[in-house]
Amino acid sequence: RTFAIPDPSSLRVGSGGATLNAVATLADLLSLDGLRVADCLVIMIHSGGDSQRLPSNSVCGKAWCAFPSEGAQGSLDAPLDLVLRHLRRMFRTTRAGLV
Numbered sequence: 001r002t003f004a005i006p007d008p009s010s011l012r013v014g015s016g017g018a019t020l021n022a023v024a025t026l027a028d029l030l031s032l033d034g035l036r037v038a039d040c041l042v043i044m045i046h047s048g049g050d051s052q053r054l055p056s057n058s059v060c061g062k063a064w065c066a067f068p069s070e071g072a073q074g075s076l077d078a079p080l081d082l083v084l085r086h087l088r089r090m091f092r093t094t095r096a097g098l099v
């Protein structure tokens with residue numbers, strides 16, 4: 001599964017605050033299924049910033065913008081789709097934990 005977890009209340013909390021918030025939120029979400037973070041393979045990707053060099057992507061963010069690459073069902077991929085596809089292959093045999 002993939003989760004996109006924003007900073008709390010749209011505050012800018014920096015990378016450290018974003019990491020703590022993401023791990024705490026992930027723990028809450030996983031606990032709904034009776035899982036713990038330690039039981040899962042977790043790959044955390046920070047994707048933020050103001051997109052000042054790409055103002056057309058400032059609303060959704062660079063990681064979510066359309067990319068000229070065709071996805072599995074003929075839709076356009078976002079850069080994050082490509083990264084996740086490769087990371088899933090790379091870490092397919094990795095044991096549970098935070099990567």
